Amino acid sequence: xxxxxxxxxxxxxxxxxxxxxxxxxxxxxxxxxxxxxxxxxxxxxxxxxxxxxxxxxxxxxxxxxxxxxxxxxxxxxxxxxxxxxxxxxxxxxxxxxxxxxxxxxxxxxxxxxxxxxxxxxxxxxxxxxxxxxxxxxxxxxxxxxxxxxxxxxxxxxxxxxxxxxxxxxxxxxxxxxxxxxxxxxxxxxxxxxxxxxxxxxxxxxxxxxxxxxxxxxxxxxxxxxxxxxxxxxxxxxx
Amino acid sequence: xxxxxxxxxxxxxxxxxxxxxxxxxxxxxxxxxxxxxxxxxxxxxxxxxxxxxxxxxxxxxxxxxxxxxxxxxxxxxxxxxxxxxxxxxxxxxxxxxxxxxxxxxxxxxxxxxxxxxxxxxxxxxxxxxxxxxxxxxxxxxxxxxxxxxxxxxxxxxxxxxxxxxxx
Numbered sequence: 001x002x003x004x005x006x007x008x009x010x011x012x013x014x015x016x017x018x019x020x021x022x023x024x025x026x027x028x029x030x031x032x033x034x035x036x037x038x039x040x041x042x043x044x045x046x047x048x049x050x051x052x053x054x055x056x057x058x059x060x061x062x063x064x065x066x067x068x069x070x071x072x073x074x075x076x077x078x079x080x081x082x083x084x085x086x087x088x089x090x091x092x093x094x095x096x097x098x099x100x101x102x103x104x105x106x107x108x109x110x111x112x113x114x115x116x117x118x119x120x121x122x123x124x125x126x127x128x129x130x131x132x133x134x135x136x137x138x139x140x141x142x143x144x145x146x147x148x149x150x151x152x153x154x155x156x157x158x159x160x161x162x163x164x165x166x167x168x169x170x171x172x173x174x175x176x177x178x179x180x181x182x183x184x185x186x187x188x189x190x191x192x193x194x195x196x197x198x199x200x201x202x203x204x205x206x207x208x209x210x211x212x213x214x215x216x217x218x219x220x221x222x223x224x225x226x227x228x229x230x231x232x233x234x235x236x237x238x
Numbered sequence: 239x240x241x242x243x244x245x246x247x248x249x250x251x252x253x254x255x256x257x258x259x260x261x262x263x264x265x266x267x268x269x270x271x272x273x274x275x276x277x278x279x280x281x282x283x284x285x286x287x288x289x290x291x292x293x294x295x296x297x298x299x300x301x302x303x304x305x306x307x308x309x310x311x312x313x314x315x316x317x318x319x320x321x322x323x324x325x326x327x328x329x330x331x332x333x334x335x336x337x338x339x340x341x342x343x344x345x346x347x348x349x350x351x352x353x354x355x356x357x358x359x360x361x362x363x364x365x366x367x368x369x370x371x372x373x374x375x376x377x378x379x380x381x382x383x384x385x386x387x388x389x390x391x392x393x394x395x396x397x398x399x400x401x402x403x404x405x
Contacts, residue, residue, distance in 0.1 A: 043398070186370065205394040206387060209362040210370075226356050228363035 003070055004031040005166050005197040006055055011064035013050055013220075024050050025061070026220040032166070032199050037192040039211035040201045041225070046217040048201040049170055055199055056089050056168045057081055069165050086111055092159035092169040096151045098143040104130065105139030108158045129157035132187055134180070149176050156184055160191060167191060167198040173207055185210040189230065241273055241281050246290065246314040249306040253294050256282060256301070268382035285310065332393065340404055347404050355397050362390040 013025040024047040032038050040048050053059035054066060057073050066073045069088050076084060098107050108129055109122035117125075130139050133153040143151055156172055167188060173181030185207060188198045192212075200211065208214045214225040244263045248254060254262065260278045282304055285291040290310030293302050306314070332354055339347040369383045 043402070189370075204391075205359065205362060206366070206391045209359065209366040209387075209390075211363075214359050214363070223352075226359035226363060228360055228367070230367055 002034060004033050005036075005069055006030070006032040006199060007065075007067045008051075008055060009065045011051070011054060011061045011066065013047070013054065013059075014062045023220050025054075025217075028064070028217075028220070028222050030055075030215070030222055032197045034165075034197055035192050035195055036213065037188060037198045037200070037211045037230070038213045038215065039208035040199065040215055040217055041203060041205070041208050042217035044203070047220050048217050051217065052168050052170055052199060052201050055166075056091055057085050058091075083115075086115055088165045090159040090161070090164035090167045092156050092167070092172040094171045094174055096143070096155040098151055098154060098158075100143050103140050103142055104135065104146065104154045104157075107143070107154055108161050111158070112162055125161050126157070129161040130154070132160070133157045134183060149180060152176055153180070153184075156187070160187060164191075164196055167196055169198065169200040171202055172200065173202070173204070181207065193230075241277055242285065243314065243317045245278065245281055245285065246306060246310050247318075249291055249304055250311060250314055253303045253305045255297055255303050259304075266378060268376070268378040336397075336400055340400075348401070351397050351401050351404075355394060358390050358393050358397070362387065362394065365390065 008028060008030040011025050011028040011030075012023070015022045015024055028051060030038075030051070040051065042048050050059060054061050055068075057066070057068070068084060071080075071084060073081065073084070098104075099110070102110065105123060105126040108126035109117075109119070112122035112125060113119060127139055130136065133156050135150060135153055135157070138146070138150070143154070146154065152172075152174065153176070159169065159172075160167065169188065172188075173184050176184065188200065189210060192198050198211075200207075202208050212229045213227045216223045216225050241263070244267070245259055248259055248262050248266070256278050257275055259282075260273055260275045263273055263278075282291060286293070286304075290307055290313055291304045292307050294305035295303055297303050336347060336350055336354070339345040339350045365383055365387050369380065369387065372379065372383075
């Protein structure tokens with residue numbers, strides 16, 4: 001089997017000191033293979049978001065190693081780390097974090113342009129990404145001209161745009177109605193079927209069920225819940 | 239839903255012979271209620287005895303065609319208009335198993351909860367995949383899958399709640 005796209009080994013994360021010390025993550029091992037979609041469930045405060053942030057180099061573990069597409073994050077310079085974050089990893093956050101002075105399309109194309117893509121190329125990819133999330137022709141609108149659900153879809157398009165190896169999503173369907181939420185999960189699935197990997201945090205079992213593998217964080221530790229690869233046939237269910 | 243109410247509903251839609259009733263019942267409910275033709279005929283006999291349906295002649299192939307009667311229409315309307323009393327529904331085996339495990343100290347409720355969670359999440363994954371693959375399937379089948387998906391989801395949430403309470 002090829003090297004996992006995300007490899008987390010013996011990850012520990014501690015907040016505070018002395019009596020206030022909290023072990024958010026304890027000795028967590030988690031791999032996400034190429035093409036695999038993994039969901040992390042668990043109650044609020046179980047460390048799901050902390051684990052996701054560590055996977056995406058947005059937070060550092062207290063102990064342990066993370067490697068993304070074969071690069072040990074601990075060995076990378078700040079510049080290399082920033083590049084990995086921009087190029088290899090796509091993020092979809094609970095908060096939209098859209099820049100209010102940029103249009104929807106510019107919000108999506110900006111990171112691509114920062115990586116050296118021409119404005120025209122980046123703009124074209126942004127339009128494709130917008131249409132994938134059902135926002136055809138809305139690229140020229142500013143965030144304050146969009147509803148909450150539309151802003152979230154722009155944020156999703158920004159996370160999924162371009163050729164990313166690892167997609168990290170934190171409650172990506174948060175403010176969306178059920179049908180739109182499902183279309184986002186379908187997008188994540190399609191990306192995985194095209195070879196990307198996805199790690200998603202969700203507290204909704206119905207959303208977690210879109211993943212190939214569902215794990216749960218409990219008391220800072222990972223428990224495997226269920227593995228059902230979407231790639232295998234399922235004809236005998238009924 | 240019993241076969242009885244299903245047959246009355248189909249006959250209210252129009253006269254049918256026994257085999258047509260079997261086929262239409264399975265189609266309408268996305269095979270959620272598999273029936274054999276023998277069950278259909280024995281139910282029709284009881285409905286006829288009780289005056290809820292009557293024979294309305296024979297079709298081209300000599301098969302008895304049934305019609306709904308006015309009292310049959312009343313029974314059907316009563317059934318459709320009464321919400322299902324979930325509290326009185328059949329015993330729920332998962333609930334019993336988990337609650338008994340909690341009540342009796344010798345058993346391990348966590349193992350019961352974890353085993354059930356894995357099974358139910360696996361089912362939910364299968365159902366989700368099935369629905370995604372069968373986008374063009376008929377409405378009855380989709381709605382039936384939705385129903386199963388919502389039940390599995392509710393069960394997983396309940397298991398989480400139980401676990402929080404017994405930890």
